[in-house]
Amino acid sequence: MSLTKLMSKNLITLEIDDDLGKAKAIFDQHKIHHILVLNDKELAGIITDRDIYKHLSPTIGTKNETPRDNSMLQKKLHLVMSRNLITTSKDATLNEAVLLFYDNHISCLPVVNELMQPIGIISWRDILKVIALQYRQKLVEVK
Numbered sequence: 001m002s003l004t005k006l007m008s009k010n011l012i013t014l015e016i017d018d019d020l021g022k023a024k025a026i027f028d029q030h031k032i033h034h035i036l037v038l039n040d041k042e043l044a045g046i047i048t049d050r051d052i053y054k055h056l057s058p059t060i061g062t063k064n065e066t067p068r069d070n071s072m073l074q075k076k077l078h079l080v081m082s083r084n085l086i087t088t089s090k091d092a093t094l095n096e097a098v099l100l101f102y103d104n105h106i107s108c109l110p111v112v113n114e115l116m117q118p119i120g121i122i123s124w125r126d127i128l129k130v131i132a133l134q135y136r137q138k139l140v141e142v143k
Contacts, residue, residue, distance in 0.1 A: 002090070002091070002092075002093065002094075003088065003090060003091075003092050003093070003094065003097055003111055003120070003122055004090045006094065006122055006126050006127075006130060007090075007111050007119075007120030007121060007126070008120060008121050008123075008126070009119065009120050011036060011118055011120070011121060012030060012032060012035055012036075013035065013036045013037070013038050014026070014035055014036075014037055014038070014047075014077060015038055015039070015077075016039050016044050016076070016078040016081070017076055017077070018037075018077050019073060019075060019076055020052060020055060020056060020072065020074070020075045020080065021073030021074065023035055023047055023052055023077060024052050024056065024060075024073065027049045027052060032049075033048055033049050033107070033123065034046055034047070034048050034107070034108040034121065034123065035047050035048075036110055036121065037077050037078070037081045038118070041115075041117050042116045042117060043085065043110055043112055043116050043118050044081070045077070045081030045082055045083045045085065046081060046082050046085065046110065047077055047081045048082075048107070048108075051080055051081070051082070055080055056069070056072055056073070057072065060072075060073065085110065086100055086106050086109065087111070087112045087116075088110075088112075089111065089112065089113075090113075090119060090120065092111075094127070094130065097109055097122060097127065098127060101127065107123060107124050108122065108123045109121070109122045
């Protein structure tokens, strides 16, 4: 099975000089766990919802928020994002993607073109969904 059928093509991206506040707002607004970070149009890094919450105080947005808490929202993404990128091409198979997830202990896999521009993303949840649906189909065939 080709990754083009599985990957999400509706990408939400930010630029490396955007701040944590912008990323937090996107995570709060959308049900996603990864944002691709670009330098111009090229993939430069990934930031996860976990990265955001590791760097921000739990008091942000509450009556206990301090000026220091608020200033952390101004921190630039390039200071926090993961730069050690594991990527794949649209021609990769599901089995190849599974090995990349397993071997590299990653939770998402950006799909890029030859210019390192993102064209899609697949998460471990997407892979788990495929496996579950295939298993469910086998159960139906057995009955």
